[in-house]
Amino acid sequence: MPTPTMHRAKDGTETWKVRYRTGGRGSKATSRTFASERAATTFARLLADVGADRAEQIADARAGAREGTPTVAQWCAKHIELLTGVGETCLRTYRGHVRNDLGELGPLPVDAVHPDDVARWVNAMAKEKVRGGKPISGKTIANRHSFLSAAMKRAVRSGLISSSPCDGTRLPRTEREPMVFLTHEEYLRFLGCFAPRWQPMVTTLFSTGLRWGEITALRVGDVDLQRRDPITGEPAPVATIERAWRRDGTVGPPKSRRSRRTVALAPEVVEVLTPLIEKRPAYDYVFRAAGGEEVKHRTFSKDVWAPAVRLANGEPAQPEKGRVTVPRRADGEPITPLSPALGKRPRIHDARHSNASWLLGAGVPINYVQAHLGHESITTTVDRYGHVMPAAQQAIRGAISGALTAAHPQIEG
Structure with missing residues (x-):
């Protein structure tokens, strides 16, 4: 310098x-x-x-501007200090943005940032590669831009700048990995690829649509298998979602306000959960790893889920490179690859997607599905799962058919 x-x-x-x-x-x-x-x-x-x-x-x-104007990095750090009602996990993510993601914007004085600078920053992020050589996701870019935009809006309110240079930025869109939906029959075949000790957890994942952080933070006291409907007196077992694991390895409130919810449990889930929670203290986690500790996503994904996916697709449980424990049936015999193969490779979160598709396919109103999944906005539910609503698709087909019927005979071959 x-x-x-x-x-x-x-x-x-x-x-x-x-x-x-x-x-x-x-x-x-x-x-x-x-x-x-x-x-x-x-x-x-x-x-x-x-x-x-x-x-x-x-x-x-900046000619004539006042001295001492903070840089973008300095202002973003101050913005983080002034945030209220934000959890430590979120704050840690924001601090990471300041350290690693501001690029050439970081050293610029706040009042010198032009919309073109923000556009160049967004375009530079779109060229970034993550682990495995994949481009950075559009959601990640949007999250970083949203953080910077909030900081710049605070700068406007504080009188540092007259308008935010983030306004009007067009963000790139990237392809999402397609959701994998399992039918009821496919789910049952897939379930058989897991060792018996893991089948209750997999059943609960598919039947409740809980997020990974929610199901692994579920405590015995959160599950009420004896509950009855106060009006009809019929059995109405539920699980109450009050907490979830965070990225920093701590347990806290779930993802959003609506994520705190009560989830109905089907009789089949009650059957598999009953032996897991009987005579256990209320504070104990419902699902635990073999050593008694909480179930870790990375370990479960590598040693439990991935072998089951391979078996479901007619492959050996153990990959060519690496070693995993081959899942075994209750009689101790290894679980053999499915034939015919499933032909789908679901991720853990696809259990949640499958649950949503089952509910919508059965005609459950979409606002009920929103509450069941804990989506903050019904827009999220519609955007993600609207295409699997058979009633809506049938209505569209009927409307189009009605519009074309009169004209169709006039079309000459």
Whole structure:
């Protein structure tokens, strides 16, 4: 970074000069003079961070602006400090954005950021690669942009800038991995690929649509298998979702306000849960790993779910490279690959998708499905699962058919 030098005029006035080159070594040297060391140091940092051309543009744009304006990184950090009602996991994610994701925006003064800078930042993220060489997801880009936008709106309210440079940014959209829906018959075949000790948990995943963090945080006291409907007196067993595992390895409130909910349990689920919760303390987790500890996603995915997916698709449980425990039946014999193969490779979260498709396929109103899944907005439910609503599809087919029937005979082959 260039070092500012101080010059004192005959009248005692001090100025600070920064010398730099607009190109590489051997290019013509130039300089800029500032009224304070602080302003000169800010410009010197910009030279080091964004290059001469961009630093000059920013300096010109900020001519006459007040000194001491924070950089984007500094302002975002202050924004995080002032947030209320936000959990530590979310705050940790935001701090990670400040450290790792602001790119060339980070060192820019807040009042020097132009919408074009935000657009270049978004385009640069769209070219990023994650583990495995896949492009970064559109959702990740949207999350980072949303964080920066919130910080910039605070800057507007604080009088640092007149408008947010994030407004109007068009965000890229990337393809999502398609959801995998299992039919009832496919689910039963898939369930048979798990060792008996894991089948109750898999059954509960598919039958309740719980998120991974919710089912692994479910305690014995959250499950009421003896509950009866207060009006009819009929059995009405439920599980109350009060907590979920977070990314930082702690247990806290679930994902959103509507994620706190009561989930109905089918008689088949009651049957598999009864021996798991009988005579166990209320604070104990319903599902535990072999060693008694909580079930970890990474371990379950690698050692339990992935072998079952391979078996369901007619493959050996153990991959060519690596070692896993081959699941066994109750009699101790290894579970053999399915034939014919399932032809689908569901992920753990696809149990939740399958549950939604079963409910909608059975004609359960979509607002009931929203409450069952704990979606904050019904828009989320419609966007994700609207295409699996047979009644809606049938209505569309009928309407189109009615519109075409009169004209159809007129079409000449």
